[in-house]
Amino acid sequence: MKRAVSISLGSSKRNKAVIVRLLGEEVSIERIGTDGDMEAAALKYKELDGKVDAFGVGGADLGLMVDTKWYPLYSVNSMVRFIKETPVVDGTGLKNTLETKAAPFVEAKLGDYIQKTGGKKVFVMTGADRWGLAHGFVQAGYECTFGDFMFSLGMNVPLHTEKQLKSLAAIVMPLAGRVPFEWVYPTGEKQEQRKPKYPKWFQWATVVAGDCHYIKRYMPDDMKGKIVVTNTTTPEDVALFKQCGVKYLVTTTPVLEGRSFGTNMMESALIAISGKKRVLTAEEYNAMLEKLGFEPTLQELN
Numbered sequence: 001m002k003r004a005v006s007i008s009l010g011s012s013k014r015n016k017a018v019i020v021r022l023l024g025e026e027v028s029i030e031r032i033g034t035d036g037d038m039e040a041a042a043l044k045y046k047e048l049d050g051k052v053d054a055f056g057v058g059g060a061d062l063g064l065m066v067d068t069k070w071y072p073l074y075s076v077n078s079m080v081r082f083i084k085e086t087p088v089v090d091g092t093g094l095k096n097t098l099e100t101k102a103a104p105f106v107e108a109k110l111g112d113y114i115q116k117t118g119g120k121k122v123f124v125m126t127g128a129d130r131w132g133l134a135h136g137f138v139q140a141g142y143e144c145t146f147g148d149f150m151f152s153l154g155m156n157v158p159l160h161t162e163k164q165l166k167s168l169a170a171i172v173m174p175l176a177g178r179v180p181f182e183w184v185y186p187t188g189e190k191q192e193q194r195k196p197k198y199p200k201w202f203q204w205a206t207v208v209a210g211d212c213h214y215i216k217r218y219m220p221d222d223m224k225g226k227i228v229v230t231n232t233t234t235p236e237d238v239a240l241f242k243q244c245g246v247k248y249l250v251t252t253t254p255v256l257e258g259r260s261f262g263t264n265m266m267e268s269a270l271i272a273i274s275g276k277k278r279v280l281t282a283e284e285y286n287a288m289l290e291k292l293g294f295e296p297t298l299q300e301l302n
Contacts, residue, residue, distance in 0.1 A: 001027065001028055002026065002028070002053045002272040002273055002275075003028045003030070003051075003053050003272065004029050004030070004053060004054045004056065004265065004268040004269040004271070004272040005029075005031075005032065005048060005052050005055055005268070006031045006032070006055070006057070006058040006261070006262065006264050006265040006268060007044050007056070007057070008031060008034065008041070008057075008059040008060075009033075009034060009036050009037075009038060009041060009058065009059035009060045009181070010035075010036075010058060010213070011035055012033035012034070012035050013033070014031065014033055015032060016030075016031050016261070017030040017031070018256050020256055020269075022270075022273050023288070023292060025272075025273040027053075027272050027273050029256075029265055029266075031056075031058060031265060033058070033059070038075075038076075038079050038181075041079050042079050042080070042081060042082055045079070045080055045082055045083050045088075046082035046083075049082060049084055050084070050085040050086060052086055052272075053086070053272035053277070054086060054087050054088070054268035054269070054271040055080075055083065055087065055088040055089070056088070056089060056091065056264035056267065056268035057076070057080065057088060057089070057090040057091075057264055058262055060073070060076045060079070060090070060181055061076060061090045061091075061092070062076055062077055062090040062092075063076075063077075063090075063177070064092075064128050064129045064131075064173065065095070065131060066128050066131055066165065066169040067135075067166055069166070069169065071174070071177055072177055073177050075178070075179065075180050075181045087271055087277060087278050087279050088268075089267045089268055089271065090264050091262055091265075091266075092267075093263075093267050093279070093285050094263040094264075094266055094267045094285065095129075095130055095131065095132045095263050096131060097132065097285045097286050097289060098252055098253070098266075098285075098294060099130060099133040099231075099252045099263070100132040100136040100139075101136065102133055102229050102296050103122075103133075103136035103137040103140040104136065104140060105250065105295060105296045105298075106227065106250055106296075107140055109250075110227060110248060110298075113227075113248075114206050114207070117206055117225055118205075118206040119143075119206060120142040121142065121204060121205050121206045121207070122137045122142045122144055122145070122205055122206070122207040122208070122209055123145045123201045123204065123205035123207070123208050123209070124137065124144060124145070124146050124209045125147050125208070125210030125214040125215060126146070126147060126148045126210055126214065127144075127162075128146075128148050128152075128168065128173075130210055130211065131165075133209055133210065133229070133252070134165070134209075135162065137207075138162055143160075144161075145158045145159070145205065146158070146159040146160070147198070147201065147210075147214075150198055151197075151214055151218060153176075158201065193217065194216065194217060196219060196221065197218045198218065199220040202219055202220055202226070203222075205226070206226070206227060207226070207227045207228075208223070208226055208227070209228070209230065210229075210230065211231065212230040212232050212237060216237060216240060219244065221244055222244065223241070223244040223246045224244075224245030224302075225245065225247045226246050226247060227246075227247060227248045228241055229250040229251075229252070230249070230250075230251060230252070231251065231252055231260065231263055232251075232261060232265075233249070233251055233255075233260050238299070241301055242301040245302055246301050246302065247300070247301065247302050248298060248299070248300055249298075250296050250298050250299075251297045251299075252296050253266050253294075253297075254266075255297045255299075267285070270285060270288050270289075274288070
């Protein structure tokens, strides 16, 4: 049996392990949280290096792929410094392949509902670190607001175009890539804390899209009628969205035994079953995704 392990800076309360069959191969996919302890994550990678088929980096990114430009996050890269044998990915490969399908899926399944309830308006929590997701909505003709300044930098400055996103990344990332990761993204127990911000933009949007931790942390209590498009969800996350009135929940990765796993977890699972013992190309991911028939999952919550 193949084994893929995601080691995450997120809460250990979200740990999960399942065995699934993909393209005729059984693969164990396991998520291990370290409650924000980057050194504990580094040591866990060291312990398992060479003993598993692929690693995922959870709750953090090794860098951001903004269009075709790669910006490394140096503080996160120290977390994987002990890895010598096992291929390691942070989900970027699927963010720029699988997540581009989210907007066309939403249009196909919920287009009529969107037109009746406010039109094609999407609030993407941060577009720079989910370029594929953001680009998909731009291509689908949505009026977009990107919250990169708001949620990563604490500045109430909405962005509305891909050109603005690329300009922001070019200016900010050479510096932001060198600061401690927890300065720009919630880790450990902080992921469970709610701090609603900028309710105007949540209410403006018909669709709220992006990282699940960002959405949960900053969304208002009233999300009645909204569509949420996100990545990793637990049953507790789904219950919170339902409680806040979210109408539809779309997850970009498949739901397995009651939860969807992160793009890093699913990307490492694909590497594991490929048997290639290396990071795959975009073409290889797309070919595997086509064979698997992976598409976003839609749940009606209210």
